Amino acid sequence: MKRQFIFLGVSGFLGLMILGIWASVEAESQPVPPKFSIIKNVAEFNLVIDKKPISASDVKAIDELPDPRRIILGGDDRIPMTSRKNPWSAVGKIEMLDANGNGYSCTGTLISENEVLTNAHCIVNPETRKAYQRITFLPNLINGVLRDQNDIAYGTHVAIGTNFPTETLKDFVDDWAVVKLNKPLGKKYGHLKLKSIPSFDLVGDTEQFALVGYSGDFPNPKKEGFEKLTAGESMTAGVHLGCSILRQKDNLLYHNCDTTKGASGGAIIGQIGSDYYVFGLHSGSNKVNGLLLNRAVNISRIR
The missing domain is CATH 2.40.10.10 (Trypsin-like serine proteases)
Structure with missing residues (x-):
């Protein structure tokens, strides 16, 4: 097209x-x-996109924690990405x-x-x-x-x-x-693989995905647990583990991963076996039927 x-x-x-x-x-x-x-x-970029069909049960929660302390504050489920290991690296x-x-x-x-x-x-x-x-x-x-x-x-x-x-x-x-x-x-x-599957196979309250982004409001070193992150906002990525892609509409995906400005371009990551894949790409937010939702691009759009 x-x-x-x-x-x-x-x-x-x-x-x-x-x-x-x-x-x-x-x-x-x-x-x-x-x-x-x-x-x-775009194939001249020599991109490798995995299009093998999978079921929702094939995707599991990421086993490598972005921060061993796993600090979660209030209603914000983001934790600091302090790991130098794959996939966070x-x-x-x-x-x-x-x-x-x-x-x-x-x-x-x-x-x-x-x-x-x-x-x-x-x-x-x-x-x-x-x-x-x-x-x-x-x-x-x-x-x-x-x-x-x-x-x-x-x-x-x-x-x-x-x-x-x-x-x-x-x-x-x-x-x-x-x-x-x-x-x-x-x-x-290291680098992550791209996974392209139909939108309907991504949607569900699976809590198996993670979104990583350098948000402009995170981390706040004045908050308890973040005192050592003295460089301040957007200088350490935030990770929401266990979020979901909840719906699709007009060729866009909508998810419940916590994020704000600066996280644009952040990968929605899932794990299959021992491999990490990018399933979607956070793009911002917009209202759907009056409700403000975070949106994402399906990897299948890269072609």
């Missing part, structure tokens, strides 16, 4: 009908606009800069040696439809600290599912992006 994408250059967006878009991003200099080249198929913070030098952040997950999965709206501003100028990936950031400062990586090419042409909720059905990095971080930090 064809989708509408836009070619970005110095002069702005030019309307074109294509199936994907690559963005060459100037990583080291600012503020140089990215140079875009068009590809005909594959998750990192994405930082973006626009042409005016303003900074933004999202969450990304390594899905190959040098590719990160995140949201399209973390690459292109949906309101201006302009691409951010620089994409930086900070792998397994914990309390503002990396395992190795030399592992800071920059995006060199980007494939996105949408550039938000209609400015409606319909655009967010394809709110995915794959960022190619200038370093093979997946060799060191």
Whole structure:
């Protein structure tokens, strides 16, 4: 199925009908606009997506805790991701800069040696439809600290599912992006597999999924149990273990995983056997029949 994408250059967006878009991003200099080249198929990224059918009973709760203390406060089920082990080591913070030098952040997950999965709206501003100028990936950031400062990586090419042409909720059905990095971080930090199955097979109050995200309100070092996380909000990822994908509507998934801004692009992870898979991609929230719900992109939309 064809989708509408836009070619970005110095002069702005030019309307074109294509199936994907690559963005060459100037990583080291600012503020140089990215140079875009068009590809005909996202398969040129060599993504590996597992499409083998499974049943809900095949997915089990993740056995590797993100934090051995497992602190849960009040009605917020997020706990700090302080583990350097798989699958948590594959998750990192994405930082973006626009042409005016303003900074933004999202969450990304390594899905190959040098590719990160995140949201399209973390690459292109949906309101201006302009691409951010620089994409930086900070792998397994914990309390503002990396395992190795030399592992800071920059995006060199980007494939996105949408550039938000209609400015409606319909655009967010394809709110995915794959960022190619200038370093093979997946060799060191590991990477997660992508699992594509029909939406109806994902829906259910299974409490078997986990969502990881660098939310802008988490962790608060002033709260009991978080005192040692002195770097503050968005400098340690929050993980909601045991959440569910509860419904599907208009090609979007809706889940009950705790999250806020900054967690965009966060992976909804499940475990099959000893392997960890990304089943969905947190994209934000919107009202459904008057109720505000967290939404997600189905991995099957990446094609």
